[in-house]
Amino acid sequence: MPSEPSTSHPRGLGVLWSSSLVRYLVMGGLSFAFDFGLLWALHDLAGVPLAVATPTAFLASFVVTYTLQRLFAFRASDAVAPSVVRYTLLVIANTLLTTGIVALSDEAGWSWMVGKVIAVAITTVGNYFAYRYWVFARPKGAPSHV
Numbered sequence: 001m002p003s004e005p006s007t008s009h010p011r012g013l014g015v016l017w018s019s020s021l022v023r024y025l026v027m028g029g030l031s032f033a034f035d036f037g038l039l040w041a042l043h044d045l046a047g048v049p050l051a052v053a054t055p056t057a058f059l060a061s062f063v064v065t066y067t068l069q070r071l072f073a074f075r076a077s078d079a080v081a082p083s084v085v086r087y088t089l090l091v092i093a094n095t096l097l098t099t100g101i102v103a104l105s106d107e108a109g110w111s112w113m114v115g116k117v118i119a120v121a122i123t124t125v126g127n128y129f130a131y132r133y134w135v136f137a138r139p140k141g142a143p144s145h146v
Helices: 013-017 020-045 050-060 062-073 080-107 112-135
Strands: none
Touching (some): 062 080
């Protein structure tokens, strides 16, 4: 009699999706597309100066990024307020860093797009750990779904 497949272990894409890192990167990619597209529209289409367009687009993506990371990447179920406060502090630091890197890239004669990609690469690494262990950290003793 053939054995039935086990349902206790995820298979295929389910194995990948079970990783908070994979979910973080996918949700981050969607957030980056939103942020990058808005920056492009503001600066290249609407003519908004880069020093204004960069933080505006980055801050506008606040709700998109927070929601995707909270619900899908880290599957947080605790109170929203504490994580919003921590996330806001992280966004302030990331906004300053991103604006500075994009400005330096532009001043160096590179495209603002290069600076934006560099800033995202730098903040992506640090943000994963900040999200997992600080912003969306589970209370001690809570079951882990990450």
